[in-house]
Amino acid sequence: MTTKDGPKLPKQQLAILAMARIAEPMAYSSVFPYLPSMVSSFGVPTNKVGSWVGLTSGVFSIAQSTTAVAWGKASDIYGRKPIIIFGLMSSMICFIVWGMSTNLPMAIIVRAIMGGGNGNVGIIRTVVAELVPERELQPRAFSIMPIVWSLGSIIGPSFGGLFAEPAEQYPEIFGHIEFFKRFPFALPNLILMVFFLFSATIAALFLHETLPSKRGHRDWGLLVGERITRSFKTTRPVPSTRRASFVDGEATSPLLPNKTVPKKRTREASEHAKKERVITRATAMNLLIYTLLAFHSVAYDQILSVFLRHPVEKHTPENTSFPFYFSGGFGMKHSEVGTIYTIYGVVCCAVQFLIYPSIVARFGVLRCFRVCCLLMPLAYFLTPYCVLFPTHKGRMAALMGVMFIKAAGIIVAFPSVTILLTNSCTSLRVLGTLNGYATTFSGLGRALGPASTGALFTWGADHGYVVTAWFFLMFIAILGAIPAYLVEEGEGPSASVQSSAENSDTENDQASSSSSTILLPEDSAITSDSEEEEEVPLTNTKSRSIEQSYGTMTGGK
Numbered sequence: 001m002t003t004k005d006g007p008k009l010p011k012q013q014l015a016i017l018a019m020a021r022i023a024e025p026m027a028y029s030s031v032f033p034y035l036p037s038m039v040s041s042f043g044v045p046t047n048k049v050g051s052w053v054g055l056t057s058g059v060f061s062i063a064q065s066t067t068a069v070a071w072g073k074a075s076d077i078y079g080r081k082p083i084i085i086f087g088l089m090s091s092m093i094c095f096i097v098w099g100m101s102t103n104l105p106m107a108i109i110v111r112a113i114m115g116g117g118n119g120n121v122g123i124i125r126t127v128v129a130e131l132v133p134e135r136e137l138q139p140r141a142f143s144i145m146p147i148v149w150s151l152g153s154i155i156g157p158s159f160g161g162l163f164a165e166p167a168e169q170y171p172e173i174f175g176h177i178e179f180f181k182r183f184p185f186a187l188p189n190l191i192l193m194v195f196f197l198f199s200a201t202i203a204a205l206f207l208h209e210t211l212p213s214k215r216g217h218r219d220w221g222l223l224v225g226e227r228i229t230r231s232f233k234t235t236r237p238v239p240s241t242r243r244a245s246f247v248d249g250e251a252t253s254p255l256l257p258n259k260t261v262p263k264k265r266t267r268e269a270s271e272h273a274k275k276e277r278v279i280t281r282a283t284a285m286n287l288l289i290y291t292l293l294a295f296h297s298v299a300y301d302q303i304l305s306v307f308l309r310h311p312v313e314k315h316t317p318e319n320t321s322f323p324f325y326f327s328g329g330f331g332m333k334h335s336e337v338g339t340i341y342t343i344y345g346v347v348c349c350a351v352q353f354l355i356y357p358s359i360v361a362r363f364g365v366l367r368c369f370r371v372c373c374l375l376m377p378l379a380y381f382l383t384p385y386c387v388l389f390p391t392h393k394g395r396m397a398a399l400m401g402v403m404f405i406k407a408a409g410i411i412v413a414f415p416s417v418t419i420l421l422t423n424s425c426t427s428l429r430v431l432g433t434l435n436g437y438a439t440t441f442s443g444l445g446r447a448l449g450p451a452s453t454g455a456l457f458t459w460g461a462d463h464g465y466v467v468t469a470w471f472f473l474m475f476i477a478i479l480g481a482i483p484a485y486l487v488e489e490g491e492g493p494s495a496s497v498q499s500s501a502e503n504s505d506t507e508n509d510q511a512s513s514s515s516s517t518i519l520l521p522e523d524s525a526i527t528s529d530s531e532e533e534e535e536v537p538l539t540n541t542k543s544r545s546i547e548q549s550y551g552t553m554t555g556g557k
Contacts, residue, residue: 007134009141013208014131018148020084020203021124023195025152027095029345030160030188031057032301033338036309037164038185042104047462050306052104054454057302058447059108063115065443071119072126072436076429079214080127081221083119085203090117092196099189102182115443122435129422129431130210138422139360142415147352154345156192161338163187169335211432278433282424285487287441290417292480294442296473297410299449300380303457303469307383308332308340310461315388319464327466328387330395344403351411360416366489369416373481375409380474384467423490449476 039052075083094114101107124145132141165184166174174180180187205225209215279287310329313319320326332340360368379402386398425434453469460468 007137009137010131014128014141014144016202016206017124017127017131018144020088020199020207021120021145021148022152023088023192023199024091024118024120025149026156026159026195027091027189027192029153029156029341030192032305032341033157033161033334034164034185034188035302036306037334038101038107039104041184042107044104046311048458049309050303050454050457050461052454053306054299054302054450054452054457056104056108056111057298057454058449058451059112060115061298061443061446061450063112063443064118064121065440065447067116068119068122068439068443069433069436072122072432072434072439075119075123075126075211075436076432079209079211079217080123080130080432081203081207081209081219083123084127084207085200087118087120087123088196088200088203090114092193092200095189095196096186096193099186100183101185119436119439121442122439123432125418125422125438126432126435127210130212135423138419139365139415140357142418142422143352143356146411146415147349151345151349154342154349157338157341157345159188159191159338161335161341163191164334277426278430278437280424280426282487282490283421283434283437285483286417286421286424287438289480289483289487290421290438291441291445292476292483293410293413293417293445295445295449296376296380296476296480297413297449298446299453299476300383300406300473302450303453304383305337305341306454306457307466308337309334312387320388322388323385324467325464326384326388327461327464329461329466330387330399340399340403343400344407347404347407348411351408352415355408356412356415359412364489365416365419366487368412369420370481370484372409372413372416373477373484375405376413377474377477377481379403379406379409380470380477384470387466420487420489425490449473 035053035056036049039049039056040046044052071083071087091114094110094117098107098110098114101110125142128141128145132138162169164187166187167177167180167184174187204221205228206222208222209217209219306329308330309332312331313328315326315328356368382402382405383399386395386402389395389398421434421438422431425431453473456472457466457469460466
């Protein structure tokens with residue numbers, strides 16, 4: 001959004017998108033505290049829990065990666081909003097069934113369906129990019145979703161740790177309820193169902209479509225949401241001449257002539273998107289960086305929960321030989337693990353909200369990302385040595401210090417690599433597809449990371465080398481830091497978004513770019529002019545091209 005005072009964030013739509021997003025990180029992170037207990041309840045031996053936890057986590061990401069490109073392409077054709085809503089409802093149903101799993105094969109299959117039925121990770125990144133094309137605003141805009149993820153990561157583990165196995169934790173309340181005895185891990189997911197319904201409702205009623213070829217189409221959800229909003233107002237607005245905006249064009253589109261948004265635009269947009277080049281050298285480099293980042297960061301979070309649950313071992317000269325030969329864990333209950341992850345989420349949120357925007361504004365996205373790539377290997381290297389402290393307080397203090405280092409690195413790294421990936425894209429027409437590829441490759445990383453690290457943790461715990469899994473993650477993190485020092489920040493999607501369709505849409509471009517007045521019932525009118533169009537950065541008008549949004553900005557380096 002651009003005004004006479006300069007570009008401004010579309011705060012209302014970003015807030016709505018954040019509310020539509022909140023349920024997914026809550027549900028995803030709620031699994032961490034109780035997943036080892038859940039796997040153990042299926043009859044898996046203690047020394048094999050790490051491997052099966054990694055595999056159970058990995059199938060989610062494998063399934064997600066296989067369908068991500070398809071979801072991205074679907075959003076490029078049918079719109080971002082319907083795909084986001086479908087993903088939310090699909091996840092809600094799968095999480096309820098997941099909580100009622102009675103054996104390991106059922107849990108693995110449900111996790112796979114859960115991952116394959118939701119492509120919102122990449123699509124939401126696309127929506128943010130389409131809402132905020134101005135490069136100087138991108139660090140703040142792209143930090144919003146990680147903030148939401150951090151908030152979800154605060155609440156989610158609390159639910160998982162506090163409400164898993166309620167019949168055992170709170171026998172006076174749930175001990176006589178047979179349902180929770182039979183399905184001890186269902187309660188956290190039943191509570192999260194409320195948040196999924198909230199997110200889906202917010203998206204349906206108030207989220208605007210950002211796909212250019214779908215703007216202006218009839219949206220019954222927005223109409224209902226607008227009516228609900230008006231019902232809470234004390235006074236009704238007097239009909240008057242007003243100028244069209246992004247919001248007005250969507251909410252009142254049934255009143256406009258059909259020719260303003262022809263049906264052929266969707267087909268033409270799809271055809272032009274197919275002709276655009278999605279993978280370039282720059283995008284390939286950023287996809288590699290993103291994949292390796294997802295590999296080691298998600299693997300760390302998954303295996304850490306197993307490490308925290310692993311029994312404490314008394315270290316003696318016979319079973320300990322510094323620096324590599326030792327074993328043992330922290331021996332925590334899943335409620336304690338949930339508390340640890342909650343504290344971790346609070347730190348992540350603080351870093352994201354208070355530190356990230358200011359340091360990026362001062363040093364640039366790429367420089368901050370490169371520094372963070374050096375913090376994460378350090379955190380992975382130090383993690384296993386926390387168990388060598390002789391007292392519980394010493395072990396916990398060391399662990400929290402290491403997790404704070406990891407939080408500082410990962411919270412800056414993810415939004416930064418998202419900005420770098422977005423700015424390496426050649427056209428907004430293929431941005432949804434590119435984010436689909438990003439979800440695919442990062443999904444492979446999220447799958448292979450926990451699976452391989454879980455197997456290494458199991459081997460290391462059995463043979464007295466608990467450092468094995470953590471040194472492996474350190475190696476992957478160092479490997480991921482190498483391309484970070486080779487990549488350059490791109491200029492962002494160019495004007496090809498507009499020019500590729502300009503010849504076929506001359507009549508409609510003229511209709512939308514010229515100043516025009518459309519009479520509506522009750523003698524009200526919608527008048528569009530070039531000044532107001534500047535508040536709509538992504539509309540297909542000649543007065544405000546995408547090249548102006550991306551190509552003329554010099555900030556961010």
